[in-house]
Amino acid sequence: MDSALENPDEEPAALRRSGHTAVVEGNTMYVWGGCMLTAVDEVVLPNDEIWLYDLETGVWEMCQMSGEVPPPMSGCCGNSLSGCLYIFGGYDENGQTNKLYCVNLLDGEYSWRKVNPVSSFPPSPRDKMCSWVYNNRITYFGGYGHKKLHDIWDDKSFKMDTASLELERGWGWNNEVHVFDTTLTRWTEPKTCGRVPTPRAAHAGATLGYKGYVHGGRGMDLTTGDIHCLDLQSWTWSEVVPASIVPPARSWHSLTPVSDSTLVLFGGMSLNHQPLSDGWIFDVEINKWSELKRPNQNKQRLWHTACQAKDADVVVFGGGCHYTHPVGRNENLTSHSNGAFVIQTQPYPLLRICEDYIVKNRTSCEILQNKLRFLPQNLLQAVLRRISRKIIL
Template structure:
């Protein structure tokens, strides 16, 4: 990496893009408050977080670099990071960019020559990945009067229209086929979710799930499923109590049958720190006990790590539309499944390195390298916590 040190940490931010590829969490873009201004973070750099060691590094980026922006929708397919939409200094956009995360060059390419019609400009949308296709849903953005064909798929924000340009929420489904470089808009069946933005989504097999989000002036916790082969919508009615309505939260698939929900902004505009597991087969929500109850987050990112860990990065701990001073840069790790015996042993040694220091040299080289990363992880976590306690 061009810069790498245990003291180096990605800057605090909200509305950024993040994903896990291999053993690294990649973080790009977003914005932060500087005084009374909202400042987009540089788009020519990408941050890497080593999941095993907790060490941050950064790389410069090249090529057709996207403008600095927030609210983009990111996903990963075959080592390629794709970002679509978002909001920059000129407003909402509907451009698609990609960058190879595996070749070490970090060169952006803008998908200029795609066939078909891309979605209208928007941000705060979501994406599913299935069969080499990027499938985008919802978001908040603008259309011209002639582009509004169906009031059930686009709800106008009455407070935000100017002449023939209308802003609002949508529930459209758009597909980008990475093999054919083609945009399409499939016709769906069933009852689609209400138009929304700042919702959360996750992919499990051939099913795309969407949960909650802002629907006009309210926030919901409903959950819907789209069959990504037949394009059929189904609303899932839980058999248990449900989380309160929210937006700017995250939803992460942690197994073939479980989705992990964390944080967001409540109906009363309160930042949330609760975590829930949704059992897909049982249609049942279960609130999860965790160690980050004092760390509410909204407009953060959440990615699946090793052994069903969920890594939450960044976001705000305050209602950003009113305060905008609470952006974060810590990585919160949530354990959603029991660890393997091997992982438990690694973590025990990492936490108790002083007691076991004299025996570490006896370990095989490869195992020693892994243990050294876990020692680094827990050492860095302890120092970071001590620094926050002093502040």
Template sequence: METGADYREELVVRERSGHTAVSEGNFLYVWGGYVSIAEHEIFLPNDEIWLYDLDSGVWETAAMAGEIPPSMSGTCGCSLSGEMFIFGGCCDDGQTNELFSVNLLDRKYIWKKRKHENGSVPSPRDKLSCWVYQDRIIYFGGYGHKLLDDLDSSTNFIIDEVSWMEDVFWGWNNEVHLFDPRINSWSQPRTYGRPPAPRAAHASATLGCKGYICGGRVMETRTSDIHCLDLKSLTWTEITSTSGLPVGRSWHTLTAVSDKELFLFGGLSVDCKPMSDGWVFDVETRKWKELNHPYKDKPRLWHTACLGRDSDVVVFGGSRDYILLVDTGHCNDALIFQTQPYPLLRLCEDFIARNSTVFQKELPCLPTKLKKAVEKRTVFFRTASAVLDQI
């Protein structure tokens, strides 16, 4: 256990914003993003991936090979059948519409560029979101650019009038695109109902057969509205809250924590204030409830949030300052939010791990599986920051 503690002290993930993170098995996987150095925004290395053990809190890094994507931020990441997929994002050459995947389970970390076999690839964009449903990935929204010839009279693309050049137009969209990785096929299915307004830097989550989005930047404002896309019928519904709403925001996160609850954290408010509030939304009662948590002094925006063990939400990285400031305060800590009551086994493991010195004589007598679990949690509590010790 001491080796694990020493290892974590030596190997610490670099702070970052606009990165990609997914949870798979017992690990959080982190790739990409950027940091601010002096007056420059620097993309982080694209040939490495960071792994965070959710039980021990120990970081490790691995080299990546294959068809490596460019270093970038704002890409849309998800996990499907043990693979991490990333689409879109912004690199040194601007926004992209390329899609890559990497197997997370074979420990080889070899990137593969997914070349589409059928359909039309979405236009370049970043700050979009996605849902995973029936082995397909469904993408929504984002901010990107289109050529003049690609614009039509529909309302699914709003031009950002301060950002255009010759026949290239930037703007927000509310398009829905579907990618089937089994046949490398893109499609833009027809949806029904009233869609959300075009937006970017919003948050999304999947609950069963429904995909939810919340807030984001809609032209010059930030919202807190919630919309649901039935992933079977592809029908949009706006959900009207029966309680008070969180303030409008962008660059926040939304995570499914039960079969009927979504957890919202952080973001940038309408008045450009970084936030640290957490909210739980019940999709059945349509009520928001603010969650009391120990991180009220740790605002975050353009961070990631992934589901951990026992409905914990693991928030990693992001910025504690207004993201458009040149020298913004990027972070590299993992904040663990408890959103549901812990089962008895988890309570026992954590109690023994917190008090490992008291149970020093009894620990060798534990069953092997339980002993290993307690050892990992002991490393976690011994090496975690003062913030994590409050959990």
């Protein structure tokens, strides 16, 4: 089940975009960067602003950013850790990057700082990777980027894109694992064991406990629908073999944890380059996929973001709605979204059901209007926050 979050009387303030970063802290979703389609070209969005989306009222607010602001870019990897947003990699006007930036989301200042690791070397420049957060560490996997040619020839973890070869460097996909320790401010590259996933980009990842999961993605002549797990303590890979029907292979999709044992997959791009709108739940305890039954199947999205919210909701924002088949290295998303909507993954608790009913029916039911003041205090406050903005879920 899904439901719109937008104010029915207003369009969301945030610009249409894809390849952006979004994280949730408390009842707020923070959105930064990405690209959008103009009448002439696809351009990256301003780097000195961050958009705040109130998940209770559906209201947007734009805040200016300062400090060591990252360049405008898309395809970077963003994570929230201890109230801070970390972004790594991405694609700017000079191509893929391997810079790391951090900003405090909770102090209201939104001042970026460039993170300079101590006595360590970062991964090579890349974008469209995935990441997992565990034990104050951010672990990055895969992506598409470039390396110097003499570093590629014997590198089994890098699959070169022969269509993108230059005199001194080459582009391609990788299946490398790199770890950034936010406490020690240091990069490491742990030695993993087990069956390593093939090199890929535009895949989706999610963290459950001390395990990182990766699904799908694109590589050399490859779009996959496999799922793998990396133990973030022992650094052991294992391929997960589902015990049931599996979602179609895809890339540019999202994978979101909603409980200690379940992940939600949404959207992406199919093998024949069609945007998808289907949703699936994967139970890691029984290795079983089940398709979500959603009333609206017209919200195709790829290269969007999907964040976990309260009551096991998944909040989807932005993304491409259409896709033009790539010619050479050029890939064209022909339209973008600035819509935010919720995928409901489980029945709501009674308090949430009451809140939704009151907000939805308050204007048509005279009894409700006259009795609002008798509601329990926590329910009343939640209702008042929403009706003050005329938000209906």
